Amino acid sequence: MLPVSRWLPGFARIATSLILFAAIVFVALRVAAPYLVSSGLVRSGIEDVLSKWTGYQAEIKGAPVLEFWPTPRITLNQIAIRQPESSGNKLLGTIESLSADFSLIDAIRGSARFHEFHLLRPNLSLTRDQQGLIDWTYAGQLAKAITSARQEGGAEVLDQRLDATIGAITVEDGTLNVADLASGKTYHFEGVTADITWPRLSSPMTAVLMARTSGEDLKLDFSSNSPLLIFGGKVAQIKTALTSRLITAEFNGIGGISGLAGLSGNMSVNIPDMPALLAWSGKSIADVETLRAFSIESDIFSAANGLRFNDVVLGLNGANATGVMDISIDTNARARLGGTLAFDHMNLKPFFDAFTLRLAAGEAGAPEDGGPLQKLDVDLRLSAKEMQLPPFQLFDVGASIIVSSNEAKFDIGDSQFEGGEMTAHLEAMRGNFDGGGRLQVSIRGADFAGLIERLQLKGPLPLTNGSLDISLKTNKPIWTAGAGDVSGQLAFHGNAGSIAGLDVEAIRSQAAQQKFFPLSAVSGRAFEFNRVDVVATLADGSAELRGVSVQGKDETLTLSGIIPYESSGLALSGSLLATADAKRAVLPLLPFFVGGSWPNPVISPVPLINQQAPGLQ
Structure with a gap:
């Protein structure tokens, strides 16, 4: 065997030569690229990509700007995305500026492949159907992939012919309007920024989105190993978190965006100011001030006609409880909240407020059907080591709340009161203002x-x-x-x-x-x-x-x-x-x-x- 001193210099010379050659080729390509790459080719290529992906027709009015350092990149301005003329020419949205990296070698060969997209001030309008899904009416590649994706062995499977490279997508200062057919409302989001990592359609996806709506800033973190299944209304692994001044919520498990069937995982919700949240959402209820802070953390999964909450940790105005809860919906579309909650200490006044508000929802000023509270029945069992009903104080309390469509009952079955025992029964009835x-x-x-x-x-x-x-x-x-x-x-x-x-x-x-x-x-x-x-x-x-x-x-x-x-x-x-x-x-x-x-x-x-x-x- 030759000593290292004999062959190492020769190897170093060859390696150095190769590196220098690659550098020369890299620089030469960057210098010659403006003369070798047709801007029209790249422009038409990105038009085709947008049209292919959305199923709509992309129109670009601004002149393309090509950059080749440090990476080949195209920037297009004044982009409009419309339905095909044969389908009404409806405008889906506009993009002030779109930038994307592209493959220089492919461009020299006469084709264009894009990745690392950046959208500046896009203005998009989407429709959310009755099932809670975004309407992918026109059969672009994304819509076809969402429709065709299936689950096998707990994993997302996509036909290779529909797979494609995406890379990263960033959005800056966008506007989004979502027309919700189920509620008849249109939700407006402004100042939208997003950072989406999605290597391929068949790959896991992570996204961070921030926006402002109705005067409040929202942040949404989303990740899933099966994003196409999620977008298609199926259930799959998902991790998501919503953060704002008024509410924070997290979910990690198996779920979907169109319904609650198949749901299984862990969730948490924290609302520091309930009246402020209701007012912001346009659902303010008078005299709800005492129902201030609310939080819940629980394992959650779908059950027959509803949801089951296990290992519940509930917070209400500083009082904490543990237990189990369930929500079910009967054949008349009435929801029922049931369960058992154990408090160390609690203030009963917020429960009384909720108790009367639950009935008052059907009184003056409410919708003809009584509002959403009138569609909720309650059957809760409560216990507390210490319970306050200012100015009174109870100990070792066992109580229940039962609410149906036109009456409500609150019972204290057992409690210690001022060294003695107390039981109580409160019953309220509602009906055409004469309850x-x-x-x-x-x-x-x-x-x-x-x-x-x-x-x-x-x-x-x-x-x-x-x-x-x-x-x-x-x-x-x-x-x-x-x-x-x-x-x-x-x-x-x-x-x-x-x-x-x-x-x-x-x-x-x-x-x-x-x-x-x-x-x-x-x-x-x-x-x-x-x-x-x-x-x-x-x-x-x-x-x-x-x-x-x-x-x-x-x-x-x-x-x-x-x-x-x-x-x-x-x-x-x-x-x-x-x-x-x-x-x-x-x-x-x-x-x-x-x-x-x-x-x-x-x-x-x-x-x-x-x-x-x-x-x-």
């Missing part, structure tokens, strides 16, 4: 003394543990009903406790001396009691006390009458009477009238003329 609602609340063993103190309620109120039952109804929609529109029953039963600022001994003393006196004059001590019972009827903006009995060790206080709670007024008759018959001689019956306004009414003794204590008849 109504019902509310039933049952509380057992709650610390009302702590609740009154925490809410800083004023006036002589019973500080005790007890039970409360409320049953209310209204004939007006609950989202418009005021206090005067509600009627029903209230019953409160309390154990031993006290009423602060109510000195019964002072009441007797003042009654013997004064014709009337304010409650503040007899508020020096608390009234200790063994039991309290309150029964009231609510109607026409007032509460009628039908039987109030506060049983103390020595005396029993009774009350009855009317409390117009909208005006804080009082019109009550009451009495003090010895609890035990044996003490009635020492503590005789003392009737009185209570008037004025809460929390400092005026007490006026009533002369005793064969009267019985109010509430004891």
